[in-house]
Amino acid sequence: MTSTADAFARTREEGRAALVGYLPAGFPDVAGSIEAMRTMVDSGCDVIEVGLPYSDPVMDGPTIQAAAQRALEGGIRTRDVLRTVEAVAATGTPTVVMTYWNPVERYGVERFAADLAGAGGAGLITPDLTPDSGEEWIAAADSHDLDKIFLVAPSSTDERLRYTADACRGFVYATAVMGVTGARTSTSDLAGPLVARTRAVTDLPVGVGLGVSSGEQAAEVAAFADAVIVGSAFVRALLDAEDRSAGLKALAVLTEDLASGVRRG
């Protein structure tokens, strides 16, 4: 397993931000999502986020909702997500899972942590689990040497920022806007101050997600963050493509654009 710490050590050495790319597993199908994530690795993503599709994704906008729904209609199972992690982590690029909480609880928290570690996964991003409710996950992650990536938001108080960052390992996920996932035409002016406030309470890398869709925006965010996290724009590239090979090509082009953006920031 390659850890996110290794990836961040390397990007810091290179004097740039990391590019973190998200796709839901099972979209358009399991094999297709693996191929797509490998394309993202080949084209310059430093960390891959494998989304676990969930029936009630309250933090996701229409683009990721649509992809997750397609994956669920295609019959994606939690074990398929772990299989996806295994295939992507085999590239040597650190691979984390992003999931709403109930599927993990249903699978068994300890068992999920064990199987995620066994698949070579580096950790978990939990959009609807904060450290307040996270005792069981934190214990399981610690015993399996996994990253715990909790979210901070522009509305987080300084006290909660410190509390959340203290519970994180790997990096801190800063949600740049008050809103759901989805590409936006301009980056948020809330992101910079949030990163600065988070940096004040932790030495962990701070990644910024929600809204980035182009190399230009990636460069803007990379100027003040340790990682640029992109999701909906990748999903959109696949959704808009005429066929699978066109989708992969679009994905590669977008990844290269973003990867050059994080190097300009």
Add this chain to the structure above:
Amino acid sequence: MSTTPTLDEPDVNGPDERGRFGDFGGRFMPEALMAALDELTAAWHEAMADEAFTAEFQRMLREYAGVPSLLYDATKLSERAGARILLKREDLNHTGAHKIRNVLGQALLTKRMGKTRMIAETGAGQHGVATATAAAYLGLDCTVYMGELDTERQALNVARMQLLGAEVIPVSSGSRTLKDAINEAIRDWVASVDRTAYCFGTAAGPHPFPAMVRDFCRGIGDEARAQCLELTGALPDSVVACVGGGSNAIGLFTAFLQDESVDVFGFEAGGDGVDTERHAATIWAGEVGVLHGARTYVLQDEDGQTVESHSISAGLDYPGVGPQHAHLAHIGRATYRPVTDTAAMDAMALLARTEGIIPAIESAHAVAGAMELARERPGSTILVNLSGRGDKDMGTAIEWFGLGQASSDGTPEPATEEQIAEGAK
């Protein structure tokens, strides 16, 4: 109405300071909403300790909503049932259901917090109509999210909300029903939390909603308990309510939880039957999980994906349930049973024929449950929360009973108690 949040008897009333009722409840929500939920919790605690707030709330209930509602001695139904059945007439409240209590409380709190907009989810449209009503009354902007499928099933309520000045947004994601409307309302709230309050429609969701909605609704039970003592000189032997998310039920139950002699029964939507996949009997058939911010019983598959629920009553058609109900079931203080669509519709007709009261189909589940209990406990006193009126359900009733056309065949007879009890199994 309690004047302070009930932390005194945490085992039954709860929740603890983290919003937990035993192992249930809590707050599983995006960090972006944590500050807002903390702010809401603090504002609610302060408001409930402020006599000016509680007095204004009581004044609105009394002068605007028609509360306290009657406790009606349903003698003709009792004769049929073989037990004394008392009906708490929440159907007589303004907007036709208990929901007005919750929305007036939350709307007043919204004003107190200096917010100008309320959002809400709605299934059947009753909570949406109630929220739109409270928003109109208190001069707040209002947006209601409603599953696309429900906007089709409940077009009349869409029109009512619009007439009241609310914006109704159909939700086309997922199963296009109540749970998806909740998802969309949460998404709105994440993006608009500065000026917007989420007027949650039931005693579920993340802390503080289960406890706050309960406290705004608990007048149902407080009034009914006093009314029953005055009418009969004793407490009822059992109290009965329908349970979807569970706001009317917890509103009734709370006053009786410390009364050891009173048995507490919740009736869930059994749909086509709990041996089929088409029901909404969450406590009866669900398993513990996390949905919409709380740990509770959830209808879910092996992987923790929420399963679509089914009920003829849109207001009970929800795959989760309020966490305090989960806790009361778990500790055995309350008993939850399913009632099928058929049994509920039979009870709707029965109550209409015997007492001249057309209940909401939700509330008809409670009536069917009471008839079942009457058979098991002849001669006992059963207090039923008649949580809403049935006008909104006439479309369903027309279809179910074949009504609406004068014919020489006459209109269908309601089922016998035996048939009703049979259907409830």
